[in-house]
Amino acid sequence: MAIDLSLDRIRAVLAQLPQYTRPTIHITGTNGKGSVVALLSSILQASNITTGRFTSPHLVARYDSICINGSPISESLYDEVKAYVKTADDQIHAGLTNFELLTLIALQAFERNQVDVVVLEVGLGGRLDATNIVPDDAIWVSGLTAVDLDHQAFLGGSVEAIAREKAAIARPGRPFVLGPQLAHPDVAYVVHDVVKERGAHLLDHIRISKDIDGDPTSFALSQERFSPPLGDTFLASLPCFPDTILKGRLPLCGEHQLQNLSVALTVISALFTHPPPTTMTSRCDVYKSRISPSTITKGIESVRWPGRLSFHSVPTPDAPDSQELVVLADGAHNAASAATLSAYITHLLSHLHPPETTRPRRLNLIYILGLSHSPPKTPLETLSPLFPPTLPNNGHQLDVQISVAILPFIPPTDMPWIKIEPSVNIRTTINQLFTPDQVEKFGLQVRDFLQPNSTAAAQTETHITNTELPLNGALVEALKWASSASHRDQDEGGMCLVIVAGSLYLVADFYRYLIHIGRGPDVYPDPFLGQSTN
The missing domain is CATH 3.90.190.20 (Mur ligase, C-terminal domain)
Known part of the structure; x- marks a missing residue:
């Protein structure tokens, strides 16, 4: 089935399935959202928090879209949950699209495994994306990376129109992180309006400093045993840990990854500065107690996100x-x-x-x-x-x-x-x-x-x-x-x-x-x- 943006089908099938209750971080954007999801997942895993990660499209095979603690779910679990969701779909003749089916497989797999926190990447747009079916009381924080022109046939012909679609994942009473919009600064005004309309709390991204003294000045491309260039070193201060300066090296290459890191770190800080929905306060307090400046740095320095520089x-x-x-x-x-x-x-x-x-x-x-x-x-x-x-x-x-x-x-x-x-x-x-x-x-x-x-x-x-x-x-x-x-x-x-x-x-x-x-x-x-x- 081709792309058909609507939440009607997936809502109908979701009503037939066990309730989804996992604390969820929801990330959208045109560029960088996958890197932010990878960073957040790595930080949470380094903090001894069992983490579900859903990204799209899959890379090597369909299973790598759905990961728990960095590893794809098994073939048997995938097939079992797929059959379960398909049965629910067939019973009411909803006609799920492939991506809607995949999204429900991911959510049900995370629920079955009782993962601590899910980091969810929007597939296309935001407002009508299948991932936006997650209930308000499961969303802990939402975030938006850089917005640019892409998929105009589905999202609108201007950056502003696309930004409006993407910012619509904002949830009432929940924090919404606005990432750097260096290419299109006016996106910030559109996002501000959408977030206000939806009753969410807008948070601007924290600033990341590049530690120039920590960076190598050159590298060899023709050496017998090639070693890749190192990523940038960074300095950051988080509102949730105001007395600590984070310092480390980001393995993801390119200065744009510092912008993505600023989104990820603002999301982590928002976990502390904005109380979670009351339905999951006690659980989230336990998870927050495991996050520290040292685990954040460890997670950043161990992140991997193949296929991006x-x-x-x-x-x-x-x-x-x-x-x-x-x-x-x-x-x-x-x-x-x-x-x-x-x-x-x-x-x-x-x-x-x-x-x-x-x-x-x-x-x-x-x-x-x-x-x-x-x-x-x-x-x-x-x-x-x-x-x-x-x-x-x-x-x-x-x-x-x-x-x-x-x-x-x-x-x-x-x-x-x-x-x-x-x-x-x-x-x-x-x-x-x-x-x-x-x-x-x-x-x-x-x-x-x-x-x-x-x-x-x-x-x-x-x-x-x-x-x-x-x-x-x-x-x-x-x-x-x-x-x-x-x-x-x-x-x-x-x-x-x-x-x-x-x-x-x-x-x-x-x-x-x-x-x-x-x-x-x-x-x-x-x-x-x-x-x-x-």
Whole structure:
């Protein structure tokens, strides 16, 4: 079933199911909401609070949408709860959408496991999103990350209209955290009005300081054993712990993650400064007693959120024993997230180790791209921030060469509305973005990898094992292509960085490849490898 925003169906089915009573933190936004959910979940887990996490879309497989203490629920629990919810749906002929069904599976799984706190990510928008079915007396805190243009066909054609839809998750009498809106400051006025209309308490995000003294000044991209750049160090003071300055290093890369951290920390502080609903006061008091400045810092420093400016050192399909590819994977899928990726690439280039000679250093940037077809969003809007790249002006001479592989991704399970942008449209867009002089300057090469292996690319409903995951054959061929360029550059003393981007679904294909070759723990330290939650 396609996207059909309405709460009527899910309300009807929910009335047939056991009451949902878990204390819930509800997060929406255009960009960054997944990172905030990951941060909150990690902080709560570090505080010895059993945490349910629901995010969408799934990454490697459908089960990773629903996690308890960082691990996906088991196949048996998923299937059991799904059958239970489907029976309730069939009895009243409600006709749940796939996402509504998934949302109810998550809520019922959390309820069955009696998790302490649930961190819930909105799927699309807010007001009519299936996650907004959670009762008012279960919502502890709500929050909004950065708002930008995306899904205009469903949410409205302006940032203000989208913000109004997203802010509508605010609940009467409950705190609502407004995250930084650097790209569109006027969003704050819209949110203020919506939150006031709904009788919620608006909280502005706390300010996070970057601890410059704690950051490395450079890193090596061509070293024999690659170590990814470290994230930013931070300083923060929380209203709930006014006498303590939090200091630590955020593993998530990019300065925008400091903005996401400010949302997460404001939510944590709101747990203390705003009493929970009376129906769960005693339980929440116990949970709050476990949260301290040290557990907050521990949770931040141990957070993982794959596919968001994530580095991986990867053996290549054609030469597994040779020097590995350095891959930066990022699910940049709209103009705002592409701009963030572009800014981070520029940041990386400006922090490369100084050259040992005065000769320009050759760097091959190899982009492996796949886009969703999602009108009115166009490839031009998404790719304009990426191409041509902005080179740093730091005195380092760089001879940057650019190669682009265009390929399809494997459509995600149970999401038939996801369509692949035709490669010809992506190629045409790239040709628009580079002038003839820039084509020559960057030695631009663009190659299509049109068809994944038909057998390996088949969708699967099975649980995760190394043999049951679908494998994108086009991605494997693109990595081989990148490998040959990388080896050539390294033989000539150059460097190479592979960037997998354009769609989180393509990033998912990349992670399935890592699991296929036995590098799963490099992506996820414990989920998906036989340690799922029953």
